[in-house]
Amino acid sequence: MIVTLTPNPSLDRTVEVPALVRGAVLRARGGRVDPGGKGVNVSRALAAHGRATRAVVPVGGAEGAQLAALLAPLGIEVHAVPVTGAVRANVAVVEPDGTTTKLNELGPCLSGDEVEALLAAAVASADGASWLAACGSLPPGAPVDLYARLAEAAHSAATRLVVDSSGPALLAALEAGPDLVKPNREELAEAVGRPLGTLGDVVEAAAELVARGAGAVLASLGADGAVLVGPDGATYGESRVDRPVSTVGAGDAMLAGFLAAEAGAPAATALASALAWGAAATCLPGSRMPAPHDLRPDAVRLHERIDPARPLEEQPR
Numbered sequence: 400m401i402v403t404l405t406p407n408p409s410l411d412r413t414v415e416v417p418a419l420v421r422g423a424v425l426r427a428r429g430g431r432v433d434p435g436g437k438g439v440n441v442s443r444a445l446a447a448h449g450r451a452t453r454a455v456v457p458v459g460g461a462e463g464a465q466l467a468a469l470l471a472p473l474g475i476e477v478h479a480v481p482v483t484g485a486v487r488a489n490v491a492v493v494e495p496d497g498t499t500t501k502l503n504e505l506g507p508c509l510s511g512d513e514v515e516a517l518l519a520a521a522v523a524s525a526d527g528a529s530w531l532a533a534c535g536s537l538p539p540g541a542p543v544d545l546y547a548r549l550a551e552a553a554h555s556a557a558t559r560l561v562v563d564s565s566g567p568a569l570l571a572a573l574e575a576g577p578d579l580v581k582p583n584r585e586e587l588a589e590a591v592g593r594p595l596g597t598l599g600d601v602v603e604a605a606a607e608l609v610a611r612g613a614g615a616v617l618a619s620l621g622a623d624g625a626v627l628v629g630p631d632g633a634t635y636g637e638s639r640v641d642r643p644v645s646t647v648g649a650g651d652a653m654l655a656g657f658l659a660a661e662a663g664a665p666a667a668t669a670l671a672s673a674l675a676w677g678a679a680a681t682c683l684p685g686s687r688m689p690a691p692h693d694l695r696p697d698a699v700r701l702h703e704r705i706d707p708a709r710p711l712e713e714q715p716r
């Protein structure tokens with residue numbers, strides 16, 4: 400069982416436009432609504448692969464009811480914690496070349512009691528699980544050390560903790576010693592306070608997060624692939640996609656692919672699985688999560704050695 404906690408889930412509306420123009424009225428060519436939030440997406444990807452997963456989410460308002468309704472048929476055990484505020488709605492605007500502009504709302508303000516109920520639900524759910532994945536931004540009202548507070552409970556239950564977040568929530572979680580963190584390039588750069596222009600920069604920054612408390616770092620690099628840095632050193636791989644359809648949720652699918660690799664699998668096997676799931680997600684509309692038939696493991700290339708001078712692609716973030 401893999402348990403996810405998404406303190407700030409969302410309804411994700413994806414809108415396809417011919418081109419994004421500031422200040423214009425844009426007519427959408429298509430669109431879709433998906434249940435969202437980083438941990439929710441991890442659970443969706445795992446469930447699409449027939450893996451047992453439980454999603455812990457706060458649910459409130461009409462958007463919360465819609466989120467619960469969208470999750471109901473997916474084969475995910477949903478542990479809904481009732482809250483007063485409404486679940487947020489995020490919008491992703493996708494252009495024909497796959498360029499995606501995301502508008503993420505702040506989310507509802509949780510009361511102290513709601514935060515404690517969410518934490519208690521996550522701790523109870525994590526008992527006996529192989530992984531607890533604590534993912535995404537924190538809603539207003541949640542303390543910055545929310546993910547850090549999970550570490551002790553997870554470890555005393557022999558459950559591994561992975562944190563996928565950014566900014567102060569990621570920094571606070573590092574100090575608590577999570578088994579894994581999954582920053583993207585921007586989040587890793589922010590965590591170490593410097594831009595990352597080459598693969599060598601990424602490996603160095605990831606090693607810094609290990610020195611600060613993370614058991615391992617899975618750094619996702621968009622079209623440049625991903626680097627895994629852990630106690631046994633660094634492993635790098637990529638999986639090229641000719642025409643990404645939507646990159647929304649690619650990082651979440653990637654993390655799910657990593658967690659889905661069997662316990663005890665070599666780092667390279669888990670990284671290859673992560674890359675296959677992440678690349679497959681970019682070939683699907685909106686934040687649709689890949690199923691086994693969407694994976695293309697032959698597109699994955701693991702590198703025997705890392706060229707530290709290799710420049711990373713310019714990314715329009």
Ligand SMILES: Nc1ncnc2c1ncn2[C@@H]1O[C@H](COP(=O)(O)OP(=O)(O)O)[C@@H](O)[C@H]1O
Pocket residue numbers: 582583584618619620621622623624625638639640643646647648649650651653673674675677678681
């Ligand atoms: N343009 C792309 N081409 C190929 N693979 C991609 C592309 N964008 C994302 N991916 C895959 O998805 C993973 C996660 O993407 P990334 O953008 O780094 O994460 P996040 O969605 O968390 O920001 C990458 O490591 C890669 O495997």
Ligand SMILES: O=P(O)(O)OC[C@H]1O[C@](O)(COP(=O)(O)O)[C@@H](O)[C@@H]1O
Pocket residue numbers: 407409411434435436437438440489503534535536537646647648649650651686
């Ligand atoms: O919690 P955050 O950081 O605002 O992110 C939430 C958004 O990220 C997503 O999980 C997508 O994630 P990525 O595109 O970063 O992989 C959406 O489902 C959701 O709208």
